[in-house]
Amino acid sequence: MDSLDTAQLTNTSYLAIRQYNFQQATLLVVEDQEDIWTLVRFSLSKYFPDVTLDRCANRKEAIAYLTDSMANGTGLPKLILQDLYLPQSEAGFGLVKDIRMLLLNQQQIPILVMSSSVDEGDVRQAYHQGASYYIVKPQTINNWLSLAQSLRQFWWEQGVLPLDGAVGNL
Numbered sequence: 001m002d003s004l005d006t007a008q009l010t011n012t013s014y015l016a017i018r019q020y021n022f023q024q025a026t027l028l029v030v031e032d033q034e035d036i037w038t039l040v041r042f043s044l045s046k047y048f049p050d051v052t053l054d055r056c057a058n059r060k061e062a063i064a065y066l067t068d069s070m071a072n073g074t075g076l077p078k079l080i081l082q083d084l085y086l087p088q089s090e091a092g093f094g095l096v097k098d099i100r101m102l103l104l105n106q107q108q109i110p111i112l113v114m115s116s117s118v119d120e121g122d123v124r125q126a127y128h129q130g131a132s133y134y135i136v137k138p139q140t141i142n143n144w145l146s147l148a149q150s151l152r153q154f155w156w157e158q159g160v161l162p163l164d165g166a167v168g169n170l
Contacts, residue, residue: 116136
């Protein structure tokens with residue numbers, strides 16, 4: 001199954017849609033700190049061995065990556081895990097907004113914003129700009145692994161991720 005159309009969706013089982021979540025799937029991580037990227041990559045690789053992990057280190061790289069993905073037809077990521085402070089929160093908030101504007105007429109990809117900040121203003125602003133979920137960064141490797149496992153279970157195994165333009169027809 002290369003892509004799904006509306007007719008196929010009406011006859012597609014939940015299991016087939018779950019399998020589609022993994023088919024040629026990419027998860028984009030936007031993280032500017034090398035040490036955090038190392039933890040994220042290690043944790044995600046353990047629970048997402050069948051998913052390509054791509055990294056952008058800043059707002060400019062992330063927009064270029066998404067623009068190139070759309071222009072080249074290589075496929076957008078199924079999920080974006082984005083640091084809020086890149087290195088300031090303004091860049092992170094701006095990136096969420098930029099992604100939402102860039103993909104306005106495309107599939108809407110879940111954007112999970114992560115930060116060490118538990119500031120109420122950061123949380124509100126992240127959701128206001130279009131974040132799908134706000135995650136407080138774990139402090140230990142075991143907590144990073146637990147987060148990766150939870151992400152797989154919720155976003156990949158229980159949820160239905162964007163289906164290449166067929167999202168609105170579910």
